[in-house]
Structure formats: C-alpha cells, structure tokens
Amino acid sequence: MSLHQPLAAPCRYSRREAISVPIGGVSLGHAHPIRLQSMASVSTMDTEASVSQAERIIAAGADYIRFTAQGKREAINLGEIRSRLRAAGYTTPLIADIHFNPSAADEALERIEKVRINPGNYVDTKVSGGRAWTRELYEQMHQRVEERFGPFIERAKELGRTIRIGVNHGSLSERMVMQYGDTPEGMVQSCLEYLDVCQAHDFHNIVISMKASNTTVMTTAVRLLAKRLAEGGYPAYPLHLGVTEAGEGEDGRIKSAVGIGSLLADGLGDTIRVSLSEDPELEIPVGRALVDYITSRPLLPEETKPLQPSWQEYDALRLGSRARSHKTGRLVGGDNLPIVLAPYTLLEALGSMETKPDYFLSEEGSLTTASGARMVDLVARVLTYTEIDEKLVEELRAASGQIVVLQTLTANPIAEWRLGATLLSRAGLTNPIVFAHSYETDDVELFRLQASADAGTLLLDGWGSGLMLTAPRLRAEEVIKTQLGILQATRLRMSKTEFISCPSCGRTLYNLQETIARIKASTSHLKGLKIGIMGCIVNGPGEMADADYGYVGAAPGKIDLYKGQTCVRKGIDQAEALEQLVDLIKSEGDWQDPE
Structure with missing residues (x-):
C-alpha cells in the first residue's frame, strides 16, 4: 500500500456530462462553461431601475439575469425590460422567477428566454390548519399538476423556451412534506413529479435546482437527485447550484463556497448563483473566483487512481454520524465538537487576537492551550497520504490515542484528504483526523472561498475532527475566524450568531x-x-x-x-x-x- 509517487499532474477537471440546453443564445450543459447568474433586487415594475441594474450585472460578467415576476403585470413588463436591453445592444438571456402564480408564468413564457417555476407552490396551495391527506386527495392534486403544467410545457416547446424546475427546501408542498418529510427525499420527489410531466410531453429544455439555506440539506439533495436521474434513465439535465439565504459579508461567502464548492468539486453543477444580501453585481466575481479555483486544480498522479475512493464509497458515509473517529483523551474525536488547530509558531501573535484557536501544535506533535499548558493526553501525528502504508497503519493501531493531522502536498487538498482519510478507514483505523493545508494567497476573500470549498467538502462528507488551515500572508486571526465560520456553515460547531x-x-x-x-x-x-x-x-x-x-x-x-x-x-x-x-x-x- 506504499504511495510514494511523483506529484506532477495535469489539470483535468471532470464534470458530469449534462445535456446541452439552449437559453437564448447562451446554452447550458457539459459542453459549455459553468455559467454565472444573479438576480435583480429592484422592482420588476421599475423599468428604468431594472435595465440599469441589469447593465451592472452584465458588466460584472453574468451569463443570465433573473427577475421576480410575482404577478402578470411584472411578467408582462419583463418583455419591456428585455426590449430595452436588446435595443441597447445587450443579448444576455433573462429568467423569470415565479411563485404561486401560474398565470404569471404563462405571461413570462411569451416574452423571455427562461422561466423558473417552484413545484412547491406552482399548483399546490397551503390551507390554514393543514389538510387530512388521503390517497384520493393526493391523486387529485397530482392530476392538477398534469392538467396545469402540461399545457405550459407544450407552449414552452412551441416557443423554444427553457424551464427551470426550482425546488426550495423552505417551500415544499404540504403533500410532499406529509408523504416524504421536510427532507432531501421530499425535495427530489417534488422535482421528479414535474419532471415526469415533462417526459410525458417529450420536453427536455430543462434545468433543475435543489436549494436550501442549510448546506447539508442542499448538497445532499443535489447528490441524491443526480443519482436518481441516472438510476431512472432520465437525461442528465443541467444543474443550477445555490445556497439560499446565505447572508452577506464573510458569512455569506463562506456558506456559499461550502455548499456550491463541494458539489463543483465532484463535477456537479452547470450554472451557479452565489446568493448574497448585497448588490447583485457583487455576486458575480465571487462565483467566478469559486469556479476558477475548483476547475483549475491539478489531479493526483495517475498511479494513485486505483486507490482513490469512488463516489459510492464516500457518498455512502455522508449521511451517517461522525462516529467514525474515536475519542482521543476526552476532548477530540468521537462526539466532541471539531477543533481548530494552529502551528505553535503563531502563539506569539496571540495577544492581538480576539478569536483564538483551540490548541497549538508543536513540531514534536504535542498540543498546548493558548495559556501554554500542555495537553498531556493529546498527541498528533503529522503525515501526508503518500506515507500511509502497512507500517504506518500498524504504528497508528498501536497508538490509538494519536490524532492524525493529514497534511497536503499539492493544490488539490480535497483529493488528498479524501484519499488519505479513505486509506485509513479501509485499514480499520478510527483515529481523529485534522485536515491541514497552507494557502499562498494574500487576498483574504479569496482565502475564505478556497478554504471553505476545500474543508467544507470533507466536513460535509462526514470526515474530520478538526481543521488546521494556514495562510502565511494573511492575519492569523482572519484564518482562525474563517475556520470557525466553515465549521458553522457545515452545522458542526456554532461559535457566533x-x-x-x-x-x-x-x-x-x-x-x-x-x-x-x-x-x-x-x-x-x-x-x-x-x-x-x-x-x-x-x-x-x-x-x-x-x-x-x-x-x-x-x-x-x-x-x-x-x-x-x-x-x-x-x-x-x-x-x-x-x-x-x-x-x-x-x-x-x-x-x-x-x-
């Protein structure tokens, strides 16, 4: 099981082979770049403001722009907004966002390139106090979906439009929640019901999204959907990725990078929106930086390919508990909260830091607190995936109290961490694992995106009892705060509001x-x-x-x-x-x- 291999490797980002779907003159799918989009925040009835904001979003690099159309008036005015933009020389496709109002969807379909409908409220309505759901009532509502959505799809075919089936965790229909729970399974079933209507009408200009404000729910739903589409023989429709209600500032960026980045890392996603509570044009550079980072990373050496975990191997563990690690001492691993480690060399900067790491790691592998007290029952073994062989496994098995700090050698920490953690797991070891990587950037915002995408992926996989991320060109406190933010975004450790x-x-x-x-x-x-x-x-x-x-x-x-x-x-x-x-x-x- 020796893995000492050369580390030079070409960059070959592998992406799910989604079909090509036309959206105006900017098609979407595997054959095209990952598209970026944002959503206007001004009133759709304010034509001047809408055109002006659209111009700023386009200038920032957006491939698509979405507008809300809560009623027929707004849907009709989208045609005027589109005409004004086209007259000014802009060809960026527009998307209508519809909730509760199929008539607004009908009007928007006549005027712009793409319409998003929400299966949770396109036909279904909620009744105060709820309904007594029977099989007969469920089937009646299901039939209403076919009766209302079917003609809409036929008109979309005639016009050459594209439809996004946009499922939101926060607005699942009452009947889906009653049958499947407020769960990723309920989200997928909600999508498949509408997708089956599209199949019956031989309509395939479809984009799908599974969104939630909880990164665990969002990523699980997208992965489950991709699996169900493949198992069910559906075409591989393009996927739109986004974390809803992510917030603003560093929290919004960290949360979005955790959710979107972890899916992009596995080749899932054909268009993304980083949803920030800020001016919409500010979302585009964040999305571009995230896509560029994920798609430009090198692969591990070809020789490691037989050892790398398959999708099924780490996906099977994703929804389980984090009990794959045992407790080391009383404070690390098992059901303890994940820790944040820092190199002992940062101890001298502690006086100026309000946010501090949990422990400092010395070169000898001992852990100390901020006060300098040595934690006698906490000892770490720093290693890379290339060092994992039979001899190391036996040493770790004999020293079950050791924490493994899994260090990296390349600019692809996700692949290295996954391989190292999987090799240890295959050997039956359950030592707590702390993921370590050093970032060279001097841009704190870029560091947040990169670290969140990397560490968030492994934490959402279910791996990891801690993080030790470093960035020598940035303030140590910002690096510590980012790691705590990542742990909060993955719902593993709450350290602030x-x-x-x-x-x-x-x-x-x-x-x-x-x-x-x-x-x-x-x-x-x-x-x-x-x-x-x-x-x-x-x-x-x-x-x-x-x-x-x-x-x-x-x-x-x-x-x-x-x-x-x-x-x-x-x-x-x-x-x-x-x-x-x-x-x-x-x-x-x-x-x-x-x-």
Whole structure:
C-alpha cells in the first residue's frame, strides 16, 4: 500500500456530462462553461431601475439575469425590460422567477428566454390548519399538476423556451412534506413529479435546482437527485447550484463556497448563483473566483487512481454520524465538537487576537492551550497520504490515542484528504483526523472561498475532527475566524450568531442591507442563536426553517416576528420591529447582555 509517487499532474477537471440546453443564445450543459447568474433586487415594475441594474450585472460578467415576476403585470413588463436591453445592444438571456402564480408564468413564457417555476407552490396551495391527506386527495392534486403544467410545457416547446424546475427546501408542498418529510427525499420527489410531466410531453429544455439555506440539506439533495436521474434513465439535465439565504459579508461567502464548492468539486453543477444580501453585481466575481479555483486544480498522479475512493464509497458515509473517529483523551474525536488547530509558531501573535484557536501544535506533535499548558493526553501525528502504508497503519493501531493531522502536498487538498482519510478507514483505523493545508494567497476573500470549498467538502462528507488551515500572508486571526465560520456553515460547531438572510429581489418589502446591519449590531453577540431576516413571506418562513427567530417583511412598512416556525407578533411597524425582536428574544429567555 506504499504511495510514494511523483506529484506532477495535469489539470483535468471532470464534470458530469449534462445535456446541452439552449437559453437564448447562451446554452447550458457539459459542453459549455459553468455559467454565472444573479438576480435583480429592484422592482420588476421599475423599468428604468431594472435595465440599469441589469447593465451592472452584465458588466460584472453574468451569463443570465433573473427577475421576480410575482404577478402578470411584472411578467408582462419583463418583455419591456428585455426590449430595452436588446435595443441597447445587450443579448444576455433573462429568467423569470415565479411563485404561486401560474398565470404569471404563462405571461413570462411569451416574452423571455427562461422561466423558473417552484413545484412547491406552482399548483399546490397551503390551507390554514393543514389538510387530512388521503390517497384520493393526493391523486387529485397530482392530476392538477398534469392538467396545469402540461399545457405550459407544450407552449414552452412551441416557443423554444427553457424551464427551470426550482425546488426550495423552505417551500415544499404540504403533500410532499406529509408523504416524504421536510427532507432531501421530499425535495427530489417534488422535482421528479414535474419532471415526469415533462417526459410525458417529450420536453427536455430543462434545468433543475435543489436549494436550501442549510448546506447539508442542499448538497445532499443535489447528490441524491443526480443519482436518481441516472438510476431512472432520465437525461442528465443541467444543474443550477445555490445556497439560499446565505447572508452577506464573510458569512455569506463562506456558506456559499461550502455548499456550491463541494458539489463543483465532484463535477456537479452547470450554472451557479452565489446568493448574497448585497448588490447583485457583487455576486458575480465571487462565483467566478469559486469556479476558477475548483476547475483549475491539478489531479493526483495517475498511479494513485486505483486507490482513490469512488463516489459510492464516500457518498455512502455522508449521511451517517461522525462516529467514525474515536475519542482521543476526552476532548477530540468521537462526539466532541471539531477543533481548530494552529502551528505553535503563531502563539506569539496571540495577544492581538480576539478569536483564538483551540490548541497549538508543536513540531514534536504535542498540543498546548493558548495559556501554554500542555495537553498531556493529546498527541498528533503529522503525515501526508503518500506515507500511509502497512507500517504506518500498524504504528497508528498501536497508538490509538494519536490524532492524525493529514497534511497536503499539492493544490488539490480535497483529493488528498479524501484519499488519505479513505486509506485509513479501509485499514480499520478510527483515529481523529485534522485536515491541514497552507494557502499562498494574500487576498483574504479569496482565502475564505478556497478554504471553505476545500474543508467544507470533507466536513460535509462526514470526515474530520478538526481543521488546521494556514495562510502565511494573511492575519492569523482572519484564518482562525474563517475556520470557525466553515465549521458553522457545515452545522458542526456554532461559535457566533448565525444570520439567515435572503439576497433581496423585487419582492423585498424593506431595505434589506440596512436592516441586516441594524439587527447584527444588536444581536451579533448571541452565540449559537440563529436569526432569519427575510424580505418577504414567499420563501421566508420556510427557508429560515431551523432559525430560532425570524424577522419577515409582511407588507410595506410592516414586519412579522417568528419564534421558530410560529408567527408570534404580526404587522409591527418597521420602526419598532428591531426593538420588538430584542424584546421577544428576552421574553423567551435567549438574551444575554454583551460582554
């Protein structure tokens, strides 16, 4: 099992062979580059603002632009927006985003290149108090899908349009939740129901998305869908990737890179949107940097190919517990929270750091705390995948108390970490693994994207008891904060308040960016609390499904406040809403004063 091999290797990014789908003059699929898109945040009825914002998004490098069309008026005005853009020389295809209103979808279909429909609310509607679901009622609703969606598909065929079947975890229909649960399985089944109507009508200009604000749910649903499409003999339709309600700033970028990057790393994804609660043109450079990083990395040497894990080998472990590692001492591995390690050489910078690593690692392999105390029961063995052979396995088996720090040799840490962790697992070893890699960039934003895509992939795989990422050209505190952010984005360790905020669109009922800043200023000290900040009620309550509290636009100037999934304060004037949110958190016993 010796793996001492030369490390030079050509770059050959391998991507799922999706069929080619036309969207205006910019086709999508395996034969084309990974496409970038964003969504306008202004009102679709404001033609001037829509055209101006579209021009900025195009200038940033977008391949497609999406607009909300909540009603027929907005859908009709998309034709005017498109005409104005074409008259100005722009040919970028436009996409209509539809919720609850099939008539708006019909109007949009006549005017622009692509229409996104949501299976959760295209035909299905929710009834206050829920329904008593019977097989007969379920079949009636299923028949309504065929009756309403079938003619829509036929018209799309006539016009040469493309349809995105866009499933959102936060807006699954009541009947799908009743039958499959609020789960990735429910998301996939929701998609397949509409996809089967397309198959019956021999319509294949289709793009599919599985989106959630939870990166674990989102990535699991996409992987499950890809598997079901292959098993069911469906064409390999292009996949649109995105993490909904990712937020803004560093948190939004880390969360998006974890979810999107881990799928791109396995060749899944033909178009992406990095959803940030910021101006939409700012999403495009982030998406470009992420795609470029994933697709330009080298492969491991050809000689390692027989040893590399297959999709099935690591996918089978993804949804299991993290108990593949045993506890080392009392603090690392097993069911302990993942740790953040730093080289002992960074100890001298500790005085200027507010955010600190859990332990420092000496060259001899001992771990110490920030105070300098040596943890006598924590010892690490630093190695690379090339060193894993029978002799090393026996040494680790005899020293089961050792932590393995899996260091890298190339610019493809995902492949190296996966191979090293798999080789140890095949040998029956369950030592806790800490993933280590050094980044050369001096751009902190680029570092966040790269580290999140790399480490997020392994953590979502189910591997890893910790991280030790370094970037010598960046401030040590930023590097530590990023690692804690990655652990939070993968829902493994909460170290700060989590803000689940939508990216804004023409449905948003207040100034989202200003509101996020105000809420963060008042609540960012509430470690471990999850607060949803949603511009409207279309997906808001659903996409913040696991939030502890929610701040949701209900009408112009009015806010609804949620405790979990329950609306507890309705129609609050926006001027009073933040004060009321703080009061609600206090009344529920979740408030703590800032230090």
